[in-house]
Amino acid sequence: MTTAKRDTYTPETLLTVAVRIFNERGYDGTSMEHLSRAAGISKSSIYHHVAGKEELLRRAVSRALDALFAILDEPDAGRGRAVERVEYVTRRTVGVLMAELPYVTLLLRVRGNTTTERWALERRREFDQRVADLLKAAAAEGDLRADVDTRLATRLLFGMVNSLVEWYRPQPGGGYEGEQVAEAVVRMAFDGLRSGG
């Protein structure tokens, strides 16, 4: 499609292209040939930057995972009642998802066929478990309804949050603001849609 460009890529910009193609074709369906064509540089130029497509995948999902785990170290994730902490983590998770949309999208689609994919799945489960632990602590502090099964609630909460990768698209000057979506998720999950109570 394009003639080979002079290689002005850095590992970082190459990653942007790779993530887009992984999301379009699926990781399994992407060859080095596809990446080379999309980046407009030769395969050997790509190998100059990375060992192969699995390294690109590892870098991409690491970016999403690092951003997610960093949330847990923020001050507001560690102080106050557990229910406040888990609301905070939920709000920030939505924020990271929107800020790192292609990277989190890729992370959520990983299926576990390679070492890197299995590692990513494992880390994702670890993050989910940290949130489940917060919900459990909130239940123990009496701040959740008595009938809440925290394991099931964790799945439904992530179901709601992660669904954003399916429909949220940043639209400058239109669509939803990040803050608005994060607030809607937290209010729906913790206070419900019904008025009164």
Next chain:
Amino acid sequence: MTTAKRDTYTPETLLTVAVRIFNERGYDGTSMEHLSRAAGISKSSIYHHVAGKEELLRRAVSRALDALFAILDEPDAGRGRAVERVEYVTRRTVGVLMAELPYVTLLLRVRGNTTTERWALERRREFDQRVADLLKAAAAEGDLRADVDTRLATRLLFGMVNSLVEWYRPQPGGGYEGEQVAEAVVRMAFDGLRSGG
């Protein structure tokens, strides 16, 4: 893998095999050859039952869509306050999703490359719109919190409900009961996780 079996398939049993393969390989990634191998019958035997893989897709997603739209005609979906009706429809949607898991999974993965896929997407949007209308009516009746954006709430509600296809697996004698999951979804979405209120 298997030697060709005598063709004892009906369109119905062939559909079961096709849906499994579509979900495993993706619709685009499935050839008649894959279906023939999975069913253990020749391609010409398959063509004896259906015109091609698109007809199998249409039958499969129709099964999911018919079950979903049937909910809207049930008596409890049409009487009482809108908030009760939308809670009922949500509970039953979870029920259909669990009862018709492979068919709804396929429906939710449809991407819109063929006439049948575009039709399925259109019907899905129609169903979502019917639920959005119910939420709007509930808001108009004053039964939703004043800050609820019903369009956004519809997306999050379906995000939560549809996430079930990613993790729910029927396990006789273990795991979650359908009723329990449906109730957890409705309580979380409408009353929230927090106690008190």
